[in-house]
Each structure stands twice: as structure tokens, then as C-alpha cells.
């Protein structure tokens with residue numbers, strides 16, 4: 001091996017195991033050549049300096065990262081928390097809140113149902129009616145006709161008409177509250193299934 | 198317990214075991230992220246990026262296949278990508294390690310003037326490493342600091358083994374060239390500034 005070959009081989013063989021035949025040949029050359037030995041020394045020095053630049057991380061520092069990651073995982077997916085400990089608190093709170101919602105919806109449903117059955121009797125329709133039409137018409141030349149009742153007036157001022165529009169407010173409330181109850185129960189069962197997985 | 202057994206348990210819902218899995222690699226990954234970063238406030242960023250790496254790994258744990266890579270190389274791949282996207286974001290802030298408050302510890306037994314000389318050379322080498330193209334730097338860090346074999350580095354950098362060899366060859370040559378200038382040229386300061 002001549003000097004030129006040796007120079008080319010140094011970076012290539014730097015990593016090679018000591019048993020590599022090429023490396024043995026290179027080391028033999030370096031042992032007998034001061035120029036290549038100096039070159040090899042620079043390589044060794046640069047490698048040593050590189051090792052000195054290596055940073056060691058303390059165990060505490062790495063452990064802080066560990067905790068941060070676990071906290072983030074649990075924060076973003078609370079259901080992944082192990083069964084005992086904080087997790088129980090967060091899910092039972094969620095469940096209590098859901099039950100409260102169900103109770104509210106049921107109360108709305110009940111009151112609207114009671115209102116609907118007690119007050120919406122045929123004798124008392126006006127309370128469940130809305131949509132008043134102004135129908136004051138002056139004069140006798142009446143070309144105006146209507147399908148509404150009470151248009152048989154001969155002239156003059158007619159009474160305001162009241163039009164029946166259904167379904168009325170209590171019915172809307174009933175439907176909405178039932179939907180609310182259904183949604184809350186759906187959420188509760190989904191939560192239970194998640195926890196069991 | 199092996200990594201894959203642990204991963205299997207975590208996938209089955211034993212999330213708390215992920216902490217155990219992290220403990221096997223957290224120091225290595227944090228050190229790797231440190232070495233890869235050369236920006237200011239790097240201490241803060243390194244820890245953030247390291248936890249970002251582990252969080253991403255947890256989120257995509259279901260997609261991890263042992264056949265493609267070991268868990269360790271997979272983690273390094275995620276860490277490298279996380280660092281690269283961060284470096285791309287703050288390409289403007291290019292502050293060297295020294296300004297960030299990090300100072301390596303010089304060996305205690307050497308004489309003061311020798312220590313100063315050594316520190317100067319160390320800065321040269323650090324400059325040289327920081328100025329390497331990213332792939333060369335990554336390959337060098339993985340080889341020198343993480344003692345990885347060519348095959349593992351090839352997986353992490355998504356390169357062939359032979360190109361990893363050539364990356365390492367070029368990286369080492371540039372570092373050595375930087376140091377060589379110190380040996381042969383008297384105006385070291387000027388040289389270092391020019392590079």
C-alpha cells in the first residue's frame with residue numbers, strides 16, 4: 001500500500017473492524033510512514049473531539065419528558081386512563097352531568113305534556129291558538145272573499161280573525177325534550193362501552 | 198419483556214405501560230434531538246420535540262410493524278422528521294450551540310493553556326458538524342453517538358447502505374478538513390469565520 005492509497009483508505013476504513021484485512025494493511029503502512037501517521041492522528045483527534053461534544057442527558061430530564069407525554073395522552077384521551085385513580089373521578093363527573101341533562105329534559109317533557117293534556121281541551125282552544133289576522137275592512141263595496149269562517153258580515157267592521165295553526169308550542173317542546181333524553185341515553189351507553197374496552 | 202410484547206399490551210389498552218416503553222429510549226432520543234438541533238433556546242425545544250416524538254409514536258403505534266423496522270429505529274425516524282420540520286420552520290434563527298448556553302465539560306487534568314487549545318479545537322469540530330448537510334450530520338450523529346450500524350442508519354435516513362457509507366465518508370472528511378486547517382494554517386480564527 002502506498003501513501004496515496006493509504007490516504008484514501010483512512011476515512012473508508014475508520015469504521016472497519018480491527019480484523020478487516022484492508023485495515024490491517026493500512027495500520028501496517030501507518031506504522032512505517034510518518035506522514036500517514038500524522039494524518040491518522042488528525043483523524044483520531046477529530047473523532048475524540050467529536051466524542052467530547054457528545055451530550056449526556058440526565059435521567060431526571062428524560063423522566064420529565066416521560067411524564068409530560070403521559071399527561072398529554074391522558075388529557076387528550078381521558079378514557080385511556082387506568083381504572084383506578086383520577087379517571088374514575090372524571091368519568092363519574094361526566095356521567096353525573098349527563099344524568100342532570102336527562103332530568104332536565106324529562107322535566108321539560110313532563111311539564112309540556114301536562115300543559116298539553118290539561119289546557120288543550122276543545123272548550124279552551126284559544127289558549128293554544130296563535131296567528132291573529134287583522135281583518136278590519138271599511139266600506140260596503142266588498143270584493144274581498146275568504147275561506148275563513150265569519151266572513152258573512154254584511155259590511156262595516158268585522159271582528160279580527162283568529163286562525164288555528166298547529167301543532168302548538170307544547171307539542172314542540174315535547175318532541176324536543178324526547179330527543180334530548182334519547183341523545184343523553186345514547187351518550188351514556190357509548191361511554192360505558194368505551195370504558196369496558 | 199421485549200418491546201413487541203410491551204407494544205402488544207399497550208395496544209390492548211394498557212396505556213400506562215407506554216411509560217415503561219418510553220423509559221427504554223427516552224434518554225437516547227432526547228440526546229439525539231439535542232445533537233440534531235443547533236438553534237437557540239435549544240434546551241427548551243429539545244425537550245418539547247422529544248415529547249412530541251413520543252406522543253406521535255403513541256398515536257401511530259397501531260401502524261407500527263415489527264417486520265419493517267425495530268421500535269428503536271422507528272422512533273429515531275419519527276424524531277428526525279420532527280426535528281427537520283421544526284428546523285424548516287425556524288430556518289432564520291441559526292445560532293450555534295455555544296450561544297445557547299451549552300458548554301461541554303473539558304477534561305479536568307489538562308493544563309489551562311492546553312484546555313483552551315482543546316476548547317478551540319472542539320469549537321472547530323462543532324462548527325464543522327453544524328455546517329454539514331442534514332443527511333451527513335444525521336448519519337454522523339447516529340453512527341458516533343448512538344453506535345448504530347449502517348443498516349439501521351439506512352432505515353432511519355431512508356437511504357441504501359452504500360449511500361450511508363458515502364454520507365459518513367463525506368461527513369468525516371469535512372470534519373477532519375476543518376481540524377486540519379487548524380494544524381496547518383496559523384490564522385485559525387479567520388479560517389473558522391470564513392467557513
Ligand SMILES: [Zn+2]
Pocket residue numbers: 002003004006029033034035036037
Ligand atoms: Zn504513507
